[in-house]
Amino acid sequence: MNIKYSDLINQTFYFPQEEFKLNKDNLYFHNIDLMSLVEKYGTPLKFTYLPKITENINKAKNLFRVAMEKNKYKANYYYCYCTKSSHFSYVLNEAFKNDIHIETSSAFDVNIVEKLLKSGKINKDTYVLCNGFKRAQYIDNIAQLINDGHDKTIPIIDNYEELDLLQAQVTKKFKIGIRIASEEEPKFEFYTSRLGIGYKNIVPFYKKQIAENKGVELKMLHFFINTGIRDTSYYWNELLKCLKVYIALKKECPTLDSLNIGGGFPIKNSLAFEYDYQYMVDEIINQIKTACADAEVDVPHIFTEFGSFTVGESGGAIYEILYQKQQNDREKWNMIDSSFITTLPDSWAINKKFIMLPINRWNDTYERILLGGLTCDSDDYYNSEQNLNAIYLPKYNKDKPLYIGFFNTGAYQDTIGGFGGIHHCLIPQPRHILIDRDENGILATELFSEQQTAEDVLNILGYNDKAE
Known part of the structure; x- marks a missing residue:
């Protein structure tokens, strides 16, 4: 037959x-x-x-809008595009038709940001989150962006030396974030991510280098799981640990008001692909709100950095x-x-x-x-x-x-x-x-x-x- x-x-x-x-x-x-x-x-x-780029951006925005309304979540959501997924101009030109923000990973990324500002694709209200390990040129470019008046540039501190390096170049007070070094899934060859600062060290780092520092203002805690946003005990456990750090830090730092949960939405890789995006977003928002309510602290603004989800499909x-x-x-x-x-x-x-x-x-x-x-x-x-x-x-x-x-x-x-x-x-x-x-x-x-x-x-x- x-x-x-x-x-x-x-x-x-x-x-x-x-x-x-x-x-x-x-x-x-x-x-x-x-x-x-x-x-x-x-x-x-x-x-x-x-058009698929615009479609997925608006899909994620709607997912978070629905979840925040359902949970009566009294803060804002900000969608950032993670440029390392694709730096091409046609991708960013399409993405920035949709009132979003940008996350960078290296020095040349900031040169792209400058081109986008000059062309009017982004403006002074666009958040520029600067992630990654920062070598000299990256530090210089971030500092130039801030010194030129882009006040919504937020370098995310990856290690203990970066703050001093930035302050040596930036000529005015500026905002910063801190990246958590998450613990990797047990199948990994190493236990803790090489990126960021360990859970237990973040509050001591704040007290030592930021609390009395008149040149910086801590606004954001950054959290990212390498395996992505998935309905696993590992992901929910790491999110809970992150929230404990956010709450402890918030009680020490009144200016902290934003939580960046990184990227990690999966994209379709099979005709049998199934993933309940709305359930995952609902549960994330619910857990953040519950943890903050229990600790009697205000809920944070939520930032995401979707790269593959933005452009992959x-x-x-x-x-x-x-x-x-x-x-x-x-x-x-x-x-x-x-x-x-x-x-x-x-x-x-x-x-x-x-x-x-x-x-x-x-x-x-x-x-x-x-x-x-x-x-x-x-x-x-x-x-x-x-x-x-x-x-x-x-x-x-x-x-x-x-x-x-x-x-x-x-x-x-x-x-x-x-x-x-x-x-x-x-x-x-x-x-x-x-x-x-x-x-x-x-x-x-x-x-x-x-x-x-x-x-x-x-x-x-x-x-x-x-x-x-």
Whole structure:
């Protein structure tokens, strides 16, 4: 009995879904005809669907608004975009249409902030939270931003020396935060995060270096769990410990009025993905309010720093299956026209799974295969879909081209892979397009970058004489 690929998906998952549907045997993503993109731009192809960025920002804002109203929570919520997920201008230009704030991680981030201020994308009312371990240039850039009058710049103190380094550069009183060094999940190789200051040391640090310091004002406590915001005993236990520190610090420091709970909302990595966002936000707000009420202190303003959640679900990559190699009785390798190490480095480095679906031929019969990249590295492969423990695709047919898409790839992949640089085995950077809609919902595509050429690569490697 021949079973179509579409039958396999319908038997395994609820399908169609919000962002995926079929038109005959072709896949549509947010009502975008992906085969039309292939026909216009070719493959390999990366794309960014900009409206999804705005959609997710407003989704999170609404989640916190609903939770605060439900719990009668008398403080404000501030959404910050964590730039390290994607620094590209098209991402930040879209994100800052939505009255949000920004979190930085390194010196050059502050240069981006200056560009955004100059262009009017952000203004003096935009919070700039400066996280990360701060080397000299980062300190200098933060100080310059504050000295130039951006009073809502809040450096988050990561270690005991940073406050003195900042005060040596900043010429006026400024606001600061402190990052908690959270204790990691038991499966980690280390017990405590390398970032921030230990739970037990924060109040003593405040008393020693901040309480009598006329040059600074402590406004924020920062808390982040590396495994993200998940409904686990580990997460709730760490949140409770954080609240104990916040309450103890608040009783010593009247100016403390904000709690930054970091990022960590998961993004969809499978057609079987389930996550109750509203429940999680409701419970976080409830626990914060309850702890503060019990201790008779005011509830804090809540800041979040969503990066992957902001941009991850906007991105995708499309490849063509070039050839099939039968390597033994059981294993068939479908070779793509690019490299996973180059274009989806998280799939190689941390075995991250993305949603992978064929773009066309959904009404053909299917087979179990492995996916291989073009490099000569044995690790350049993608071996399983998140919930099937195998990859199934329409059967290879050299006379019927097959295209596949990887979805929700918008966070980290281009920055980790090194956009426009030198890639493993000199596999070129793919063409990248931006997809947007106008006020009438009409779709428009724009070429952001062409595929790298041999000349681009040779210039970087120093083979082309600049004098020629």
